[in-house]
Amino acid sequence: MYKAIQELVPDATFSIFTGDIVDHAAWNTTVTQNILDVTSAYDRMAAAGMLVYGTAGNHEPSPVNSYPPLGVSDSVQWLYDVLSISWTRWVGTRAAETTQKFGAYSTKYPDGNLRVISLSMNLYYVFNFWLYEEPMEKDPSGQFAWLIGELDAAEKAGERVYIIGHMPPGAIDAFHDASNRFDQIVNRYEATIAALFFGHTHLDQFEISYSNYSQRTSDNAVAVSYIGPSMTPTSGHPAFRVYDVDPVTFGVLDVTTYIANMSDPAFRGAGGPVWTKYYSAREAYGPLVSPPLTPLGKSEGETRELDPAFWHEVTQVLEGNSTTFDEFIARMRRGWQPETCEDDCKSIELCKLRAGRAQDNCVPPGSFHLVSSPAEHIPIANLGEHECGGSVFANILGALAGDGEMREWLEVEVVSGN
Incomplete structure (x- = not known):
């Protein structure tokens, strides 16, 4: 790759790596092997001549x-120390000191008015x-307070900010x-945040944040x-993304x-995988919004960014155009065994796109009855959400919570102790 x-x-200027180096053997890991895996991965990125802004995935620890x-x-x-050593070459010693505390950092991109803030979403x-x-911490490791301080300083300095994280x-x-x-x-x-970048789901997706979730x-x-x-x-097919950005605003x-x-x-084969262009968001969705977006390099004057309003307009197109929606669902897995998603499944998938806040993603407990994959009996509303490592027990409890009779039985027989 x-x-x-x-x-x-x-001519790529830098790369964003959103975490998860260690394989998904889940609990079958050791600290020694994870140290080797994490160190080796970042050494290979450096050897490839890449300027990398990384973040910690939920699979890095053991x-x-x-x-x-x-x-x-x-x-x-031990992991914070390894990440700090690996990232110092790209973010500098001062930024890496924060990594040693709780796995985050803030650093200035050297060739532009951009600050990159990497968060530990874990x-x-x-x-x-x-x-x-008990009680649960409202701001674990003080990361929110630290983030506010970094964003406030960036705002005062007139910097644009990319926020990156895993989940x-x-x-x-x-x-x-x-x-x-x-x-x-x-x-x-x-106004300061130009874009946010995450991974974790293994799917090709986006999320929109709103100032009013009751009327998005x-x-x-x-x-x-x-x-x-x-x-x-x-x-789905192995993939990577390339972002074209405005060199002044750093908007996508x-x-x-x-x-x-x-x-x-x-x-x-002996030559290894062949990497090819799958699709461009501007080419696929730009002609469908109003007014249509012109292709990059094909228009004179101002070129509209793929701003939050654009992506909301895309969700409206997906809502009203079943062909475009089916194409979007196929692109989630890069064309690999696309599932059928209709009715409730479609509503939930659209809601997830309009949910930069978890409480608004419309995925109810016990949603496994919605739509089943013919091959795996997994609803697309949940497809890939725990690809990065979840809990079978949590899935079982979620399914039980969605069953009214079972929930009532649990309350009486288990909670009451009868």
């Missing part, structure tokens, strides 16, 4: 998902069992309270979170996804 990036986008807040345990300090992840304290704040496995607090910060500094419109759309697809082939002008087609015989 690094070779393909060098050949396909030789055991998986284990990120205790500051003052609770130092059991993950501190808001429902499967991080270190967070289940999207609107995901079903984000704590609602933490997601709500994060959303308030995004709303306050929406293009006028009150304030930010866009880009959720990049994965190299991991279980969710286009998003182009490249894939290595697993159906191509060359995929397992």
Whole structure:
């Protein structure tokens, strides 16, 4: 993939890596092996000549998902030390000092008026069992307070900001309270934040943040979170994205996804996978909004960014155009075994796109009855949400919570102790 990036986008200025280096053997990991994996991965990125802004995924620690807040345990300090050493070459010593504390950093891009802030979204992840304290911390490791300070300084300095992290704040496995607090910060500094970038779901998606979730419109759309697809082939063809951005505002002008087609015989051949352009967001959706977006380089004068209002307009197109919606669902998995998504499934998928805040993503407990995949019996409304490591037990409880009779029985027989 690094070779393909060098050949396909030789003028790329920097790269964003949204985490998860360690394989998904989940609990079958060791600290020693994870140190080797993390160090090796970032060394290979550096050897490829890339300027990389990384973030910590939920699979980097051992055991998986284990990120205790500051003052609770130092059991993950080894990982913060490894990340700090690996990232220093790109972000500098001062920024890496924050990484050693709780896995985040803030650094200035050297060739433009842009600040990159990397967050440890693992501190808001429902499967991080270190967070289940009594009482639960409202700001684990003080990361929100730190983020506000960095954004406030960037605002005063007139800088634009990219926020990067692993788990999207609107995901079903984000704590609602933490997601709500994060959303308030995004709303306050929406004029400073140029874009947000996440991974975790392994799917090609986006989320829109609004100033009013009770009436979500293009006028009150304030930010866009880009959720990049994965190299991991279980969710679709391996993929990476290229973002064309305005060199002054750092607003996103286009998003182009490249894939290595697993159906191509060359995929397992001696020459390795062949990476090709899959689609461009501007080319696919730009002609469908009003007024239509012109292709990059084809118009004189101002070129509209793919701003939050644009992406809300895209969701309106998806809502009213079943063909375009089906194409979007196929693109989520890069054309690999696309599922059928209609009725309730479609409503939930659209709602998830309009949910930069987890409490508004419309995915109810026990949603497994909505739509089933013929092959795997997994509803597309949940497809990939726990690809990055979830809990079978949590899925069972979620299904039970959606069954009224079973919930009533549990309340009587289990809670009451009868």
